[in-house]
Amino acid sequence: xxxxxxxxxxxxxxxxxxxxxxxxxxxxxxxxxxxxxxxxxxxxxxxxxxxxxxxxxxxxxxxxxxxxxxxxxxxxxxxxxxxxxxxxxxxxxxxxxxxxxxxxxxxxxxxxxxxxxxxxxxxxxxxxxxxxxxxxxxxxxxxxxxxxxxxxxxxxxxxxxxxxxxxxxxxxxxxxxxxx
Ligand code: IMP
Numbered sequence: 001x002x003x004x005x006x007x008x009x010x011x012x013x014x015x016x017x018x019x020x021x022x023x024x025x026x027x028x029x030x031x032x033x034x035x036x037x038x039x040x041x042x043x044x045x046x047x048x049x050x051x052x053x054x055x056x057x058x059x060x061x062x063x064x065x066x067x068x069x070x071x072x073x074x075x076x077x078x079x080x081x082x083x084x085x086x087x088x089x090x091x092x093x094x095x096x097x098x099x100x101x102x103x104x105x106x107x108x109x110x111x112x113x114x115x116x117x118x119x120x121x122x123x124x125x126x127x128x129x130x131x132x133x134x135x136x137x138x139x140x141x142x143x144x145x146x147x148x149x150x151x152x153x154x155x156x157x158x159x160x161x162x163x164x165x166x167x168x169x170x171x172x173x174x175x176x177x178x179x180x
Contacts, residue, residue, distance in 0.1 A: 002164070005177045011146065011170040016156055020048065023126065023143050024055030027096070035059040037093045039086065041111070042066040043165070044100030047157040048128045048145070052098065063087055067107055080110045095120040099127040100158055101148075105137040112139065129153070129170075152180035 011019075027036075035058060040049040042064050053062060066084035095115060102108050108125060115123055126143035133150055154160045155167030160178045172178075 005164075005173050007172045007174045009169050009171045010148075010151070010153060011156070013168045016145075016170065017051070019145050020051045021055050023145060024052055026143060027052075027126070028057045031058045031094065034094050035061075036096055037090060038062045038096050038098050039090075039115070040064045040098045041100070041107075042084065044157050044159070045098045045128075046165070048100060049098045052126070065111070067111065069107065080107055082114075089118060090115065091119045092121045094122045095124070096143075097123070097125045099125065101129040101131060101153075102127045102139065102141055103131045103134045105135050105139040108139045109137040128156075129158075152178060154178070 036056075038049065038053060038060055040046070040062060043066070045064075049062070053060065063086045064084065065082065065086060068081045068083050069079075097108070097111060097115070099108060102125075108127075112123065112125070124142040125140055127141050128145040129148050130141050130144045130146070131148050131150070151172050152160070153170050153172055154164035155170045157165055158170065159165045160173060160180070164173070
């Protein structure tokens with residue numbers, strides 16, 4: 001059974017739901033009178049984005065980007081490749097990036113740089129998880145679900161080697177399964 005791989009559940013579906021509602025309330029307040037374009041970063045954002053947009057009351061549209069990192073966590077270079085870009089220009093629009101995890105900040109730093117060059121009216125970041133201990137590049141996280149320490153987590157869209165995304169909670173895997 002896949003559940004045998006779990007060491008500990010950190011965030012239950014109920015806790016995730018409550019936190020997403022809280023973030024959505026903040027966004028609803030701060031963007032009142034404006035319309036938003038949410039840019040989800042695939043694939044990790046899938047559950048978070050789906051729950052977040054259903055709790056938002058401001059007019060909105062969504063789009064997605066998919067990014068691949070060259071190099072692996074220990075030797076991250078900040079060089080990323082765009083696998084899927086936005087469908088339309090974002091000039092003069094209010095953009096909210098929806099990320100799963102901000103770790104070193106290199107992916108987000110790169111994304112912010114290229115999106116800023118496209119002259120949006122505003123550009124902010126909403127991340128489900130923030131791991132400030134690993135930060136290499138200073139990046140703004142305007143809305144944050146939870147702060148995490150050094151643990152590598154899966155579920156609620158997050159994967160380890162493309163597995164475990166479908167868990168409705170966020171958990172840590174056993175060391176023999178995931179040594180990260
Ligand atoms: P960074 O901020 O450029 O180091 O990379 C962040 C990306 O690393 C995230 O978008 C995730 O895809 C991945 N990542 C970092 N920590 C975790 C984790 O605990 N579980 C799953 N993916 C993670």
